[in-house]
Amino acid sequence: MTRIVSGFAGSLSLTVPRSGTRPTSDRVREAVFSSLEAMDAVSGMNVLDLYAGSGALGLEAVSRGAASAVLVERSAQAAGVCRANARAVLAAAERSPGRRPAISVRQSSVNAYVRQPSGARFDLVFLDPPYDVADDELGTVLTDLVASLSQDAVVVVERSSRSPEPRWPDGLEALRSKSYGETTVWFAQPPAPSQPE
Numbered sequence: 001m002t003r004i005v006s007g008f009a010g011s012l013s014l015t016v017p018r019s020g021t022r023p024t025s026d027r028v029r030e031a032v033f034s035s036l037e038a039m040d041a042v043s044g045m046n047v048l049d050l051y052a053g054s055g056a057l058g059l060e061a062v063s064r065g066a067a068s069a070v071l072v073e074r075s076a077q078a079a080g081v082c083r084a085n086a087r088a089v090l091a092a093a094e095r096s097p098g099r100r101p102a103i104s105v106r107q108s109s110v111n112a113y114v115r116q117p118s119g120a121r122f123d124l125v126f127l128d129p130p131y132d133v134a135d136d137e138l139g140t141v142l143t144d145l146v147a148s149l150s151q152d153a154v155v156v157v158e159r160s161s162r163s164p165e166p167r168w169p170d171g172l173e174a175l176r177s178k179s180y181g182e183t184t185v186w187f188a189q190p191p192a193p194s195q196p197e
Helices: 026-038 056-063 076-094 110-115 135-148
Strands: 046-050 068-073 102-107 122-127 149-160 173-180 183-189
Touching: 026 056, 026 149, 026 173, 026 183, 046 056, 046 110, 046 135, 056 068, 056 076, 056 102, 056 122, 068 076, 076 102, 110 135, 122 135, 135 149
Parallel strands: 046 068, 046 122, 068 102, 122 149
Antiparallel strands: 149 183, 173 183
8 A cells, every 4th residue: 555654634545546557655755755754845846756556655745735736647647646636635635724735647658758848847757657667768768857957856766776877968966865775766956056156
């Protein structure tokens, strides 16, 4: 079972697509969000969840105070699951004073979505691609993503521990990584602007 770990929708059970996705375990999600909250990278942020699956990462961020989330999923069945889970989280928000997050679901390939920037700027981005997504394809997605990032954005990439470090484009720098059994999570951020001399 997948559930929201914390926040106004804490303990809410989420539906998981029947096949084709690999949900992030509650343990890994809790560790990732502990790191993000220590960086002050969740509350009030605009979130993008690529390869969303059930939408658990983006919806967890909303539950913990993110202002908005866009869930991008290619599979029609999984996108439908994302919409149902989003409705459940929004219903929980209505019962929580002062909580009015915005959640939208885009049924699209990740490549197509990031290749055509909408003009939105995202502060927190999750990429949890299926293991069969090639390293070159992930590198292309990261390159195209840079145009949609805010200056202080945080990008979180979840990969198999057997996969190499993502190929970071010029607009992203690795901050650190952490392994949890078969999973390694990478954190990256746009480089700090150079100071005039």
